[in-house]
Amino acid sequence: MHATFWVIGSNVIDFPDILSSTYQSGHQLGCHTWSHPDLLTLTDDQVIAELVYGVKAIQEVTGIVPKYFRPPYGSVDARVQTLAASMGLTSVTWTVDTLDWSDVGFGNITLVPQAFQGWLDQNITLPISLEHDLFPDTVSVVKQSMDLLIKAGRVIKPVAECIGDADPYGNTILKDFFASGLFESK
Template sequence: MHAHLLRLSALTALLTAPSVIHATECFVPPSTAVFGLQPEKYPPVNEIASIGMENDPDLLRVYNDIDWTKVPSSPIKPVDLSTTSYDAGTDPDCWWTSTLCTQPKVAGLNPDVTICNKPGSWGLTFDDGPTCFSPELYGFLSEQKQKATFFMLGGQVLTYPVEAKGAFDEGHDVLSHTWSHHGLTTLTNLQVVAELYYSVKVIQEVTGVSVKYFRPPYGDIDNRVRAIATQLGLTAVMWNDDTDDWKVNNNPDARTEVDAKFQAILDKASEYNAKNAGPIVLEHDNDQGPIQIYKDWYAKIKKVYPKVMSVTECLGEGGYYEPVPSDDAGATGTATTPETPTSTTSTVTVTTDSPSTTPTPNPESKAEEQKSPARKNDVGSFAAVAAGFLGLVMFYNLW
């Protein structure tokens, strides 16, 4: 019953949630120029990432470097994520939306991260940002000396790069939530690649690092999507408990329901303790409402789950392929030295060679090194970090 309710919660979010962004009561001056970002080299915000980018040579190169013989031919799922015609009994695609399956039934695919394997822990994650409200949450977390994981939408990072860099500089995980928040199993192969590629790319331009982890919107993932993500060096991070905090964005009366969700997670502490583990909890920083709810519940959470931590702290390893230096200002970072991804499949690397003009399967293609597809050269990374620091200084002077 619990699994069924979790799936229904994700599906309900898809069908009834308002648009991702609700940040209409605050304003932050555009800062893409400060970071050297070129919006014209990215997809339209909130649109499926391949739209208008079908001839982008870097995207096509990434696509063609995937060994498509290792990607299952799972059928594209209905756009409304209806599961009525899916064979949940045999679950051939390990489709989370239908069965909550997280262990791929195909060899060589990265299994999903599903729990915080530390007793007394609460895996703290926030989705759908950044927005101009996010610094309020960063400030609260800083006061509590608390680290969190932010699964950021690529379009939002492009719109609010200062906020994204602010989270990174505070030592939080800044990971991918795809480009536009569409259900990945409902997309074509090229669309899936684009959703992952552009989100990783913009995060790399802003922070200077390439991410290892992503969260599929609505939790919607199957073996086809996992296979593509694995070859891009990415592993999915799911959740055990959903607060449904986004519901208060357009309906303040939903606060009672959301509070009950938080309390239910607290009531399950003994269940998690018996497993020497803790939940990974889904929350949001896409408006003031969810942020305020978390602030209101934080003290209660700490009493029951004393080890509130980021996902990478749960895993005991960094979230990036590059090291992040620590400093005395509290920006400890969560990266380690580059590691080999869980899968033995190599990831692709963007170069400047002329690619094919159309995406075609390329079974013989091999990557040059085990890195994110959006990895830039060291000079570009340094420029992104330096520009980001300047932008952050300007932002906090204004704020």
Template structure:
């Protein structure tokens, strides 16, 4: 009887340990890797110099989606704590949309990005720190794109083909660099201006704010009533609470109006991932060059960056390797087997 009790106890502990190993490994996979800090321009790696030479292609931007009954809802600046609520509503309606994400925000919310990707939504690049690209050097532009592409790839396994420049700011030089990197540039033809709602105060007296929830809803109503012949790519945001809430309302209204809601890639009819020159840079043979850039260690703080590249931060404390953790689990299994054999032997002895 004692043997059986010990076996039950040991089996329970083994299950707990196995679960703990799984969670521990997942946490270490994030914590042991590093990315540039938020708030400053990310470093340029010489391995990316290939994008700076040669002629630049200044092809057209994507601004529309199919036909008058097609609508591509796009969300910028996330992921944030408000993105899951929007994802819940997208799940309920059963449609796919496009998220243009900021690398720094991805670093702080990797699980939210993973959920959006696994749900079938398109993930696009929106730079690492959300700068106006025409104001940057070419090296800075490439670095903003590469670090964002890298963190998206590390989380999803995919390198985005589509990107949106912050504020929609773009010129011939920026466009040429982005196209040389193999990226498709997406703008919009309908702007909700919902980002201004982050400062909306419903209790303010005599407010001079032009953009309000009422004005955003009125814009959506007019677009639903008179859509352009080339279809709609609308700009919304999921970084702040009120814009994300209005975005959820817009989703419901556009769906109920009978529009075909698509990702931008579906509108254009090309693959959303891995059709870029960036993928060559991420070849394992040369990916180690990314580890030379200065970085920070991940933390749970909203002001720090979760880290997902191959280099370990100098400030991070050493932790057991995956092999040593699994070895510990293996010895637990061996101990369990030994106890089973011992109990079996005792049962046989007692039978005589």
């Protein structure tokens, strides 16, 4: 199975091999900004910089230019969506949240698979779920969580596949911008 990984650009600089391996394994990559700020608190120029630098980091390692981004904290409004769209980016948020980040380090990470079981019990269909792979605690319960879904007959897919987008890296606006050399200009 494959999933979508939302990537923070500054982390790509520190862990390029992990990003390359994730992409080569067939997972979808999307931008999660450069440094994970609340985009609603930024100026237009800062929002643009967060998205462009985040995508550029992904492109430097993998050669691909994503069309999708996940706004940190789910903070997105019409202004941010319009700015992103001008760069060929579409925001994606989640419909269900495991709250894994709040369980890390407290010994109650089993709440993550319990969240999945709860969604199954409620017959929530077609969810986009949110988990964070930067926490070893969360990673430790991924298999258990995914097994619950598979046993219930659910299919785990990357976001682009869910919406029928055969080319999640067809962002010609940023691809052309990077190819123009203007990004590197001083």
